[in-house]
Amino acid sequence: MTVSFRAMIDDLRQAGQIEDIEKSVDIRHIAALVDKADKALIFHNVIDYTMPVVSGIATARERIGTAFGCDYGAVYERLDAGLTTPIDPVEVNSGPVREIVQSGDDVDLFDLPVPLFSIHDGGPMITAGVTVGRGTDGAFNAGIYRFLVREKNLTGIDIVTPNDMQRLALDAFRAGKPLPISINLGTHLAVNMAATFRAPLGQNELAIAGGIAGEAIRMTPCETIDVPCIADAEIVLEAEILPTGWTRPEGRFGEFTRLMGGLHWNPQVRIKAISRRRDALYYALHMPWEVILPGAPNREAAVRRAFKTASLDLVDVNITPGGSCYFHAIVSIRKRPGDAKHAIMAALIASDIKHVVVVDEDIDVFNGTDVEWAIATRFQADRDVVTIPDLRAKPLDPSLRITPGITPVTAKIGIDATIPDDLPRERFERIEYAYADTLDLADFTGQAKDDSEPQRAPVDIADLAAQVKDLLADEPVYFAALAERFEDQGFKTLARALGELHRDGVLWQDGQGRLCLAGSEFAAEPPPSI
Structure with a gap:
């Protein structure tokens, strides 16, 4: 160069x-x-x-x-x-x-x-x-x-x-x-x-x-x-x-x-x-x-160096244009207990950043919707906010209270939008769509060519219900996994077989929503209040 x-x-x-x-x-x-x-x-x-x-x-x-x-x-x-x-x-x-x-x-x-x-x-x-x-x-x-x-x-x-x-x-x-x-x-x-x-x-x-x-x-x-x-x-x-x-x-x-x-x-x-x-x-x-955008790498480098010194496992940093690439940072980390608050302190001290949001590694720090969703679903205001008053300020911050002859100071805030350590992890399981990694919409658009439905052999519903019952005797299974296991019989036929098991009081669910047999060791118990 x-x-x-x-x-x-x-x-x-x-x-x-x-x-x-x-x-x-x-x-x-x-x-x-x-x-x-x-x-x-x-x-x-x-x-x-x-x-x-x-x-x-x-x-x-x-x-x-x-x-x-x-x-x-x-x-x-x-x-x-x-x-x-x-x-x-x-x-x-x-x-x-x-x-x-x-x-x-x-x-x-x-x-x-x-x-x-x-x-x-x-x-x-x-x-x-x-x-x-x-x-x-x-x-x-x-x-x-x-x-x-x-x-x-x-x-x-x-x-x-x-x-x-x-x-x-x-x-x-x-x-x-x-x-x-x-x-x-x-x-x-x-x-x-x-x-x-x-x-x-x-x-x-x-x-x-x-x-x-x-x-x-x-x-x-x-x-x-x-x-x-x-x-x-x-x-x-x-x-x-x-x-x-x-x-x-x-x-x-x-x-x-x-x-x-x-x-x-x-x-x-x-x-x-x-x-x-x-x-x-x-x-x-x-x-x-031309001041805002070139300034972001400066503050990103400062944050990264601070996190390295603090032994924090940093994934990514976004010094946001909305914060003039100066005041706001969003950081994602691979979290150990206590790391989120530690990350907040490291980021706020590293530069003139006055607002920082810390998220988990599954959150895209450059996607505002993703970050807002993390705050909406993982953050509680009474326990996940860190506020630090009376720190060095950038005098150009128009929100400062200015007293002539006195150097202005600012308050800084950090938001911990990571998954709380003391809550069940399954509460935060993202929606996934079946076959999302194998399907291409382009294969299904345009003019149909030889689009005949697969020919299925007749299926005895009672027999299929018995097969499902035998399978569920060993372990709970999600509906989608059953549909894949009995793909040759067809989704509608499987649904009818499961309907038979529901009618007979045989079918139940475990605590994660998987299908299992009623009365089995896997079956979920209703809470006492119901």
Whole structure:
């Protein structure tokens, strides 16, 4: 897998997942057109701009899988490989992103085709900036943050949420210094995914990206700051977060919650240089789905690692789109006594997940009807709910109660929708249809050909009843098994024979509903209340 935005575009194009828009397009129309499209779009002729705009790469699971060269369901495995076997980035003298460099008065952000997404956004937002900063200890940190374009060389940066970049900025501000950062636009999804993974401070997200891709990310020095940039990016902004504190209003913005966020107060960023490819593509990460869907493997990997640490036998995980691939998880396990509650705790602690449903291995976690059925038939609210108050919250959660000056917290909930250990297993036996594994409806549709009924020899009902009685003397048998055993006599004839046994008071049933002889050791006894 070649770790460049350009190679990823080529892969998507070969898979038929890119559509080129050659007609002139107003930049204000891009967001709505991407939202209506079933492919990623490249706008080659954006009115008043010379640079093409790419958007919608990650608005579908299929395209994310193509970018990683696997099925979407296996993307978490690539991330896990990056976490387990990271590959450190390598430094190169230059790269495609250094083909054109503008600095000083030549810096002009207004030449970049930065769209307006939602109608109530505070202005054009750079949404796909993989931002690399260096701490006072020399360790790198990478994350994706948004930048509100204010002036030709000035933006905001949204680091109001507690994160590692905020910590680095605070350290620099305490020393009265700006924090140098490179803002890398147009990078492979492997880089984007690693940058959004909540790695411990000091763990290099770019090394995780290398592990995901199976090759090192190439880094090259910037010209105006002592922080490297990604050599194969489309565009790089060399910048400094100014030590002005969280003093400028920024936003609103359509968030990953699929809701409009509020006004934030954030620092300012001075752009010192812009470098780019000669034929650079501007990647406008489309909100909210290009954040939602690529985020699921991150949280899935976190849950899987937590379950492995907890020695839980995990079957599958669904980080649901309905929960913005952030707040909700459905997990299936092979359960031992006590495992369901343990699984709830592990999932809720693993990430910012605030609702988790735990089901048995027979439940398809990607089938909402199946999961709802498990809750309806296996769950009791007075014993199968785990609620944990006062945990770390995602500030963008609109349901939080906000008190100015106080960090908000959230309550988390887990639902144990597994079969209770203390209830009879037969209560939860699924319906099965006879011959479902051998019949094909296509064999019975269309015009009939030689569809004569089988010729059966005459059967003595009393004789057949005696045969059934002899069989049931040894063991109880389900009606369907009897029908198969006496298939040659025909279903109707067997039913008549059983009718004779019922009439004579010979036929009964055992506790599982199988046919047996009345008065036998297998015969069910009526409960005392009847």
